[in-house]
Amino acid sequence: MFRIVLGCILWASVAVSFTLPDKCTVFSESHNECNPVAPASFLPAFQDTAFKSKIRSEHTDGSSLFADLLEALNVTQSEFFAPWLGTWPDAIDWTAAVIGTHVSGATRSISQDPIFFISNDHDTINWRWTSNLVDKYFTQLVGYYFGQDAFAIRNEAYDDMLWVVLGWLETIKLVNTYDELYFTPVGANLSEAAPGAADEAFDEIINQPYHGTTWLPAFSHRARIFWDLASRGWDTKLCNGGMIWNPRLLPYKNAITNELFIAASISMYFHFPGDDNESPFSDRPDNFNPTDPDSDRSSGPRDARYLKAAVEGYRWLRNSNMTNEQGLFVDGFHISGYLDENNNNTRCDARDEMVFTYNQGVILTGQRGLWDATGAPSFLKDGHRLIQNVIKATGYDLKSDSPIEDLSELKASVLPRWHGLGRLGIMEEYCDASATCSQDGQTFKGIFFHHLTAFCAPLETPPADLKLLVHDRAFTQISRSHAEACKSYSGWLRHNVLAALETRDASGRFGQWWTAGLLAGAWTGAWPTRADDKIPDDPDATDYRNYGVPDNAAWRSSVSMLAPAQTPRKYGSREDQIPLGRAAEQEQTPPGTVKRGHNAKDPNNRGRARTVETQSGGLGLLRAYWHISRIP
Template sequence: MMPRLSHLLCALTAALPLSGASPAPRDVLADYKAAAHTMQTRFFDFETGSWPKAIDWTSAVLGTHLAAASATLTTTDPALADSYLSELLAFYYGQASESLKLQAYDDILWVVLNWLEAVQTIDHRVAVLPKGSWTGAEWRRTFAARSYDFYQIAHNGWDNDLCDGGMIWSPWLEPYKNAITNELYISASIGMFLHHPYPARNETYLWNAIRAHEWLTSSNMTDAGGLYTDGFHVSNLRAGGKQCDKRDEMVYTYNQGVLLSALRGLAEATNDEKYIVEGLQLIDAVLKSEGSVGELVFDGILTEKCDPGGYCSQNGQTFKGIFMHHLTTFCKPLTHASRLAPATKRSHRLSCARYQTFIRRAAHTALITRNEHGVMGSWWGIPAGLLTSTHSTHDTRPPGTSDFENMCVSSLQAHACEAAQRPSGTRWGDLNDRGRGRTVESHSGGLAALRALLVLNAQTNVKTRSMRAAEMWRDIGKSRWAAALEVMVVAAAALWMVTIVCWSAKAGEKAGEKGMGKGKGKGKEKEQQVEVEEVDEVGKGAYGTF
């Protein structure tokens, strides 16, 4: 059989629905549901509509994860999705909204993203649930209104006086133009343009997103490895200085993550492929950072600087979940309505399929940190019960940097920083019980990793196979229907030939045929068997990982 036709048959076979579902997606779904259950039953208080042990901004991130859970489970477990939407409604009233309005601009922007995620959840439920089902559509305007209110406050942080533009971090402190506040502003602006319905597609938001992105990419905020550093100070501010000239070289996972959803949104809104290319380059920079100064991946696992030393604050424990959430958003399939070039869509799809190995490892290594209560720890890859590790002093912070986010501001003194994070007294337990221990923030990171695997598994396993089949049609250089007819004719002929050969061989055995005739029958059968085995091997090589 011709090799090209063999490839095509394998592609067609891979595109067909299987008779039984693979156990892996069901396992991931069960793990994800269990993790969401743990987050809500152990940490959420329905009466107050809050996660009492979280702080204001991490609560907004938890609300984002909860909205995403409701959307993700809408078709697989509608009752559970309804329950999580009800808890999201409780959180709407329990959120410390008035307090948040007086906080830093990044804290305010987390709220915008929280309720834009909720709006998207409602839209998804309206689109997929049967007519007559409760979709929560009556809450769409309420969620959108909170996003709008907080966006209007945050927009005041844009400042053209210092550094030729950009968002300042806080209205209450010395001006600091950091990566996360500007990335959040871009993501919130494009999110308002795409998803805020009152009015829909307000181009002011799109302009804000484009302007902020242009400022960020020209600000020299990235290091030699392509990772976003923490931000810029103005060194001689009191003497009238206005330029960002003192860069904090510290890198965090969330600084690389939030921008991904912004870039995806910009590509969707403008049909400009440069945003997809930029997003893929940023993800690759994270994955390739292992072994370098400032690495964010250790042993193939997403790792925060504070994880090995056990000194992560509530901030640091939240960061990896943020990265995984926005990576999931970036890798959602580009819709057919998008006018991006087919080559760009293909590059996006294949790259995101390639990231599945990294995502799968993140989800698995987060799961093994679960304690007896099902709560996941912050240092992924460290099995529950492990008491010591030679890597607990591992430090790749850029020289001279201080980890302000995790309150470890001097040269790394892991034990002192870890002890400072302990809520009270000495804590005995495994490596993920050090410092703050297992918290709702650390657990939410694992939850986001599981969701990333669940969502990307579902879309990649189906779409990649069918897309490969379609690409084979184009390779043959014929129309789809002509190629399909050719395949069916050849397949039918091959099946007929196999039937004839097998029938002849059996007939020969029954008749007691000997010598040359019988030998030829076996020869043909063996030849056909070798041919089939060759097709199988081709299929394994091209499609076996899917």
């Protein structure tokens, strides 16, 4: 069993390079080591007692919100999932992995709140309704296990592989949560209810764990295989560490791949149950730590290599200078002069200033997991600072708990000011207002809210198997501060939810551009294009997620690394991340899509229109609001 001593040693070395303010951690092996000083609050200094009281007094119509969450999940699966194929046919490999993650998370949320499944007599919980819903979505996830093109993803970029890891770990959490809540053996002699049955045999058959636990070895094996494959992207020759995005392009160390590696690694540490299946495709030792004497053994729960990977990854990312003046993560770094034979530069010194919402989200799971493993308050402090930077960048003021602009003073057909990640307090991608989002861009906002939900879960004491002591006073203070800060985000979440709900069509499908839910009543004429969306152009920002990887020296070598038939992708296709040698995919218009410029009355019918990816955005937002608004 891995002892936390190694983790403490690793963390101590990281803390020095980070120059973190923590004098010691809340979790330790001895209360005599230090006396941790808990931060008074994770809230900004301007939030006074009156504001905090306002947040605590805010109430939510739980039954209505729960119904919206249920409907969003149902539409995701009834409108877009094909059970006979075991996938969402219009999704691509990585977006399908993300959608599966949303479905697992939302199903887990449903299983945790059966109180909303009250029978007609308004007295008892209808367990038939609850179990039928949970089993319905769980069996669809099992179908997706077989529908997922695991062979193709093995040849894609490292971030694509890591979405797979997070997806199956989320399903493992669903299974374990449901099993622990409702299927813990009661120890009773159940055979008394069946006279004539053999007591022991009957008890053994009936008193079983949740049937979903049968699938844990399969889910955990896939998670482990893809973590092993992705770890090959860790590179120490360039930029002193960090994950490379795509092995088929010039070295590019971007935020999302490194955030995913951190989040997936710490999630493997906590939620991976072990895997003794050495086949197929296991070729240890893994690249992340090939000198580890244990790197060729089967992974078990609480494997130290995952904690080490998360700590090292976070150390690199935090020192990488990958945040802009607004405190938001930009996309990543190139290495200038990489193709010049006379240039021996190995530093990440050419920063791409593009900002995407999902780059602000995935790291939150990593920060929360590293707090859970170490008890270092700086991880929570970093996370709350990032969340508050994001909220401000949407044009929302936490001090007044309202948008910066007065919504009553909106001018007809004038697009409100862009604040960095949105306008009018509503989160946006750069591509939203102009309806130029690809499948990538349509998936990003939901990812942010999924990881915000994970970060804001109530703090818990360390699992017993870590054998850690807790500094009770510091833990109580930090738990209160964390809950209070997360609760303060509920007004912003509610504002986004109300706008997003207004973009649903008659079938309940969410649109991509949520701000339109606030503008529809005050807008006449044509909706904005990229030329008039009021977003400043930055020559150092490349929107390759929506317009494709440029065919230039910053991204590709002079000798093309792609097959001749594979050119930079067109709008909506995936030619920049497909494996070498595969024929270029043809651009297809999803069913129900209205081409750009059509149906001016509904701005969310432009571009790719409503898709399973836009639906996942609404689902992730509703789930975040469901959990965070109900924090005590």
